[in-house]
Amino acid sequence: MTSETATVQQVALEKDDIGNFSFPEKHKFDAGYGLTKETVDYISKVKSEPQWVNDFRHRALEIFKSKPMPTNWATEDLNNIDFDGIRYYLSDGAKPKRSWDEVPPEVLETFDRLGVPEQERAFLAGVEAQYDSEAAYSNVKEALAEEGVIFVTCSEGLKEHEEIFRPWFGKVIPTGDNKFSALNSAVMSGGSFIYIPKGVKVKHPLQAYFRINSENFGQFERTLIIADEGSEVMYMEGCTAPKFETATLHSAVVELVAMRGAKIQYVTVQNWSSNVYNLVTKRGLAHEDAEIRWIDCNIGSRLTMKYPGVVMRGERARGEVISIALANDNQHQDTGAKMIHAADNTTSNVVSKSISVGEGRSTYRGQVHIPKHLKGCKNNTECDALLINSRSRTDTYPAITVKGNQHVTQHEASVSQVSQEMLFYMQQRGLNEAQAMSLAVNGFINDLVQEFPMEYSVELKRLIDLEMEGSVG
Amino acid sequence: MSATMTSPSALNAIRAEALAKYESLDWPARTEENWRFGSWKEGNLTNLEPVGEGIGADLPEALEGMQRFVFHNAKLISGSADSVMPLADVPELLPQTESRLGSPKLSALHRAQSAHGVVIKTAAGADIEIVHFVSGEGLLTPTVVIIADDGAKIRVVERFISVNDSDATTVLCGAELIAGQGAKVTYLVTQELNAFSKLIRLADSRLEALAHAKQAVIHTGARWVREETYSTVDGMEARSEILSVAVPTTGQEYDQRTFQHHGARDTYSDLLFKNTLFGKAKTIFSGLIFVDDGAHGTDAYQTCRNLMMTNECEANSMPGLEINADDVKCSHGSTSARVSDEEIFYLQARGIDSKSARNLVAQGFSIEAIEKLEDEQLEKLAIEVVARKFAVIE
Numbered sequence: 001m002t003s004e005t006a007t008v009q010q011v012a013l014e015k016d017d018i019g020n021f022s023f024p025e026k027h028k029f030d031a032g033y034g035l036t037k038e039t040v041d042y043i044s045k046v047k048s049e050p051q052w053v054n055d056f057r058h059r060a061l062e063i064f065k066s067k068p069m070p071t072n073w074a075t076e077d078l079n080n081i082d083f084d085g086i087r088y089y090l091s092d093g094a095k096p097k098r099s100w101d102e103v104p105p106e107v108l109e110t111f112d113r114l115g116v117p118e119q120e121r122a123f124l125a126g127v128e129a130q131y132d133s134e135a136a137y138s139n140v141k142e143a144l145a146e147e148g149v150i151f152v153t154c155s156e157g158l159k160e161h162e163e164i165f166r167p168w169f170g171k172v173i174p175t176g177d178n179k180f181s182a183l184n185s186a187v188m189s190g191g192s193f194i195y196i197p198k199g200v201k202v203k204h205p206l207q208a209y210f211r212i213n214s215e216n217f218g219q220f221e222r223t224l225i226i227a228d229e230g231s232e233v234m235y236m237e238g239c240t241a242p243k244f245e246t247a248t249l250h251s252a253v254v255e256l257v258a259m260r261g262a263k264i265q266y267v268t269v270q271n272w273s274s275n276v277y278n279l280v281t282k283r284g285l286a287h288e289d290a291e292i293r294w295i296d297c298n299i300g301s302r303l304t305m306k307y308p309g310v311v312m313r314g315e316r317a318r319g320e321v322i323s324i325a326l327a328n329d330n331q332h333q334d335t336g337a338k339m340i341h342a343a344d345n346t347t348s349n350v351v352s353k354s355i356s357v358g359e360g361r362s363t364y365r366g367q368v369h370i371p372k373h374l375k376g377c378k379n380n381t382e383c384d385a386l387l388i389n390s391r392s393r394t395d396t397y398p399a400i401t402v403k404g405n406q407h408v409t410q411h412e413a414s415v416s417q418v419s420q421e422m423l424f425y426m427q428q429r430g431l432n433e434a435q436a437m438s439l440a441v442n443g444f445i446n447d448l449v450q451e452f453p454m455e456y457s458v459e460l461k462r463l464i465d466l467e468m469e470g471s472v473g
Numbered sequence: 474m475s476a477t478m479t480s481p482s483a484l485n486a487i488r489a490e491a492l493a494k495y496e497s498l499d500w501p502a503r504t505e506e507n508w509r510f511g512s513w514k515e516g517n518l519t520n521l522e523p524v525g526e527g528i529g530a531d532l533p534e535a536l537e538g539m540q541r542f543v544f545h546n547a548k549l550i551s552g553s554a555d556s557v558m559p560l561a562d563v564p565e566l567l568p569q570t571e572s573r574l575g576s577p578k579l580s581a582l583h584r585a586q587s588a589h590g591v592v593i594k595t596a597a598g599a600d601i602e603i604v605h606f607v608s609g610e611g612l613l614t615p616t617v618v619i620i621a622d623d624g625a626k627i628r629v630v631e632r633f634i635s636v637n638d639s640d641a642t643t644v645l646c647g648a649e650l651i652a653g654q655g656a657k658v659t660y661l662v663t664q665e666l667n668a669f670s671k672l673i674r675l676a677d678s679r680l681e682a683l684a685h686a687k688q689a690v691i692h693t694g695a696r697w698v699r700e701e702t703y704s705t706v707d708g709m710e711a712r713s714e715i716l717s718v719a720v721p722t723t724g725q726e727y728d729q730r731t732f733q734h735h736g737a738r739d740t741y742s743d744l745l746f747k748n749t750l751f752g753k754a755k756t757i758f759s760g761l762i763f764v765d766d767g768a769h770g771t772d773a774y775q776t777c778r779n780l781m782m783t784n785e786c787e788a789n790s791m792p793g794l795e796i797n798a799d800d801v802k803c804s805h806g807s808t809s810a811r812v813s814d815e816e817i818f819y820l821q822a823r824g825i826d827s828k829s830a831r832n833l834v835a836q837g838f839s840i841e842a843i844e845k846l847e848d849e850q851l852e853k854l855a856i857e858v859v860a861r862k863f864a865v866i867e
Contacts, residue, residue: 073506372785387799390769396794396805401510403788405781405811414804415796 034084037061040186043089047155047189050162060175060185067179075332077303081277086249088187088220144202150195151206154222157193164195168226172255172285172311180305181281184220184253191221191252196231196262205234205267205453223254227262227290234265236453249277250301256284258292260314265293269456271300271463274330278304283338286346288314295451296323298333299463307365309338312346319348322451324460326467327360327392336365336398337381341407345376352383353445355464356392357471366398368409375406383413386444388437388471418444438468484564491584498578507575510757510789511728515671515697516579521643523547523586524611530636532604536850539602539630546606546613547589556595556627566592566618568649570675574701574730580675583614583647590616590647598626607644607666608636618649621656621684629660630851635667635694642666648676652684654708659687661851663858666694668724674700682708682737689716689846691855692727693862702731706740713742716846718839718855720862723752731760731775735798739770746777747842749835750786751866759791762805766797775805780812780838782831832863 040061044054069078144151150161157165175185196202227233250272258264264284272278278301284292294308310319321337339348354362364383385394396413418440426436442449442464449457501508501516508516527546535541542552549559560567567587572580593601605615621627633644644666652658664672672695680686692698704713719727733742748756758777779788792805812834820830836859843855 072504372787375784385794385796387796387801390799391766392799394794394796396792398790398792398807399509400790400807400809401787402779402781402809403786404784405786406784407781407809409807409809411790411792411807412804413792413794413806415794415801417799417801 033087035061035064035086035088035187039088043187043189046089049155050159053158056170056175057186060182063176064179064182064186067176067182070179074305075303075334077332078277081249089189147200147202148197149200149202150193152193154188154191154193154224157224161193161195164226165193165224168255168257169224170255172257173253173281173283177281180251180279181253184222184251184281187220188222188253189220191223191254192225192235193223194225194233194235196227196233198228199230201232202234205236207236219250221252223252224257225255225264225266226257227259227264229259230261232263234267234453236267236456238269238271248275250279252280254280254282256292258284258286258290260288261290262287263291265295266308267295267452267456269297269299269452269460270304273300274302274328276301278306280304280306282306282308284308284310284319286310286312286314286317286319288343289316290314291318291320293320293322294337296321296335297452297460298323298325298335299467301333302330303332303334305334307336307338307367309340310348311340311342312348313342315343315345317343317346319346321350321352322448323350323352324445324448325352325354325362326464327354327356327362328467329358329360332361332363334363334365336363336367338367339369339379341370341374341377341379344374347378349379350381350383351448353386353448354383354394355386355388355441355444356394357388357467359389359391359393361393361395363395364397364413368398368400368411370402370404370407370409372403374404377407379409381409381411384444385413385415386441387415387417388441388468434469434471437471438465441468484561487564487567488585491581495578495581495585498581500578501575505575507730507759509759509791511699512697512726516576516673516699518579518582518612518643518645521612524609524613524642527606527608528636529606530634533632533634536602536630536854539600539628541602541604542591543604544589544606544615546608547615549589554599554601556593556597556599557601558592558594560590560592560616560618561588563592566620568616568618568647568677570647570649570677570701571703571732572675572701574703574732576673576675576699576701579645579673580647583616583645583675586612586614586645587616587647588614590618592618592620593627593629594618594620594622595625595627596622600628602630603632605631605633605644606636607633607642607670608640610641611643613642613644615644615646616648617646619651619658619660621652621658623653623655625653625656627656627658628848628851629658630854631660631662633662633664633666633672633694635665635670638667639669640667641669641671643671643673645673646675648674650676650678650686650688652678652680652686652711654681655683656681657685659846659848659851660689661846661855662688662690663855664690664692664694664698665858665861668694668696670695671697672699674698676701677703677705678713679705679707680711680713683710684708685712687714687716687846689718689843689851689855691858692717692719692721693858696724696726698727698729700727700729702729703734704732704742705734705736706742707736709737709739711737711740714845715742715744716842717746718842718859719746719748719756720839720859720866721748721750721754721756722866723754726755726757728757729759733760733762733773733775735762735764735768735771735773737768740768741772742774744775745842745845747780747839748778748788749780749782749839750788751782753783753785753787755787755789757789757791758807759793760805761793761795762803764796764798764801764803768798769800771798771801771803773801773803777807778838779807779809780835781809782811782835832866836860836863
């Protein structure tokens with residue numbers, strides 16, 4: 001296998017574990033299809049992990065096998081996942097190589113339309129293994145290192161920084177939280193570990209791009225971010241361009257820990273191709289006066305199930321979820337938020353907007369929990385859904401538990417269409433129907449799009465235009 | 474009473490079939506989404522024997538112009554009207570409730586055991602009051618079926634009253650309301666059981682074109698209530714209004730599940746639930762607005778408001794939407810809050826002590842839902858029932 005034909009995972013893996021192993025034999029081995037104890041041992045061995053990680057994986061595997069599919073509340077589509085037909089760790093040339101000729105023309109066109117840089121295109125399409133951002137970001141990296149920020153892969157984190165990593169790893173989201181967090185814990189690879197020292201306010205958003213020589217996206221990525229007292233950080237994952245992908249199951253776990261007075265913002269833009277099951281568990285733990293914000297945008301995938309949560313453990317902690325979902329034909333965006341109030345005077349805010357186009361289905365699922373003997377907790381939840389076509393579908397399933405009379409919660413949801421009057425007004429002013437619809441949809445989510453970093457929000461708008469094309473008329 | 478007698482074997486066949494279904498189904502389980510937050514164990518009625526003969530108590534003041542039917546447990550003591558048939562005479566009308574809200578086994582049990590109840594069926598008008606005097610330990614399975622033929626106007630009041638303060642009776646009642654074209658039905662249920670009783674109420678309604686139904690329930694009694702209200706609006710421009718006022722306190726848990734099913738174009742439904750929670754009360758509200766594919770032009774609203782009177786009460790709300798059509802206007806809202814300090818201060822400044830002020834505001838909160846009945850006589854009764862509860866709450 002020559003380097004020109006190497007696939008994303010291969011090269012990324014080789015570079016990911018640079019310095020830790022040199023494992024030419026791995027090309028001869030194949031973790032194979034299906035998930036067994038041997039698969040777990042194989043991953044551990046390849047990553048030369050300490051024993052405690054291997055034990056952790058084995059425990060997780062047992063939990064994964066013992067837990068039923070959550071189809072008592074979730075979509076039956078989950079039953080279509082063939083766990084035995086999945087490769088949990090691609091480590092040899094079994095994955096088909098890809099050339100530009102094999103990338104679907106739609107994807108290429110989208111790159112053009114979105115204005116994705118050339119180098120990124122190759123990476124996103126899977127033609128090139130790594131988007132090399134070393135030159136562009138080396139200054140940023142240097143500045144970060146000077147301030148003591150740790151920004152490495154998860155596997156590096158658990159080996160090189162065990163004393164910081166281990167006390168919080170798996171604490172915000174225990175392995176047994178759900179079937180897919182257990183799956184992730186058993187076969188995790190990729191993802192980031194970030195530690196921000198006390199009082200450090202990171203000026204630039206951190207992106208996986210900064211982390212050189214590692215995979216940006218993993219099938220089972222695991223991310224842990226710890227913001228120490230008074231620090232601030234914004235982390236961004238994903239990108240607006242469609243990620244051309246042949247693997248069909250992605251199950252990530254992301255844990256955030258905000259110590260006293262810290263602030264973490266986590267921005268996700270998800271645009272997996274529409275054959276992907278994206279089943280993600282994301283949760284943050286906010287201590288006294290800390291703030292955690294999840295800013296989440298889901299556009300791609302076949303089925304996304306993702307309910308970012310914040311556990312407000314310290315007084316005056318604050319949690320926020322801002323979410324945009326767009327479901328097109330054959331897509332189900334099942335997203336939401338979990339707000340667990342566990343201290344006095346904690347506040348949380350959820351704003352979710354979804355758009356269903358064609359036969360797309362979007363779902364909001366939320367949980368707000370305010371237990372006994374707390375006071376002064378506040379929650380505000382708003383979910384708005386926009387239906388574009390007559391076959392579009394939207395659901396809302398919030399659950400709110402309030403104990404005691406010292407709190408205020410409110411939940412509002414609405415479902416609407418773009419009104420004929422609005423479209424007519426815009427058409428009179430020279431827009432065609434599709435343009436008018438696109439403008440109306442962009443208007444619907446405009447206040448949320450502004451929460452995204454500027455370059456993302458520009459791309460998001462273009463992406464919405466693209467998705468709306470051909471949806472009317 | 475006017476009805477052709479059906480042979481007892483017809484009823485027996487229905488019961489046998491229901492019994493077989495009952496035996497094939499499982500009791501509610503913790504993992505069922507329809508029992509989330511709920512006391513699923515309470516829904517298990519294994520080995521519960523039917524109650525014996527009942528006794529009566531002082532009748533509440535009669536409602537003017539309404540024909541009254543009085544039951545002592547399963548036995549009809551008094552009452553007759555042209556529009557009313559005993560259920561035993563028309564077993565084929567025994568409701569087969571949707572039971573999509575979590576209690577198919579309880580629904581089958583009701584059908585298998587149901588022996589008494591009334592069927593109100595008319596094409597003209599009817600004003601009927603049904604009083605269930607409930608006593609004894611065991612299971613009671615009453616039924617009310619309301620069939621409003623095209624253009625009929627029916628008003629029904631149904632009251633559940635415990636004869637004493639000690640018997641732990643489990644009332645498993647079924648109700649079915651069918652409103653034909655342009656019919657208008659107002660149906661008020663008051664539940665005033667004692668603090669040891671349980672009520673499971675499975676209530677279905679189906680509205681045809683241009684029909685208009687208002688259903689209201691007032692819950693003040695019982696230890697545990699499970700209510701599943703399934704409302705279908707099947708005909709164009711049908712309107713369904715569902716109201717509930719509940720005032721639970723320590724030792725009471727009210728678990729209400731609703732389903733607003735829109736199956737035709739240009740239909741309307743509005744749901745308003747108001748809970749005032751005292752002591753260690755617990756409420757669960759789970760509502761779903763379901764709009765069928767093709768039911769365009771639907772207007773559907775759903776609101777659950779919880780007024781938290783103490784620091785130990787618990788309110789769970791699950792307002793849901795499933796929309797499969799477009800050109801719909803749907804919204805739901807759920808709030809939990811306490812009486813604002815400003816309101817209390819305002820009333821105190823006018824010489825009302827803080828406790829009375831709080832209760833005054835809370836009663837006003839309940840009345841807001843009752844007023845939507847737009848029927849003076851029924852509103853008066855509902856307010857009386859609520860006021861009685863407020864009077865005994867410390």
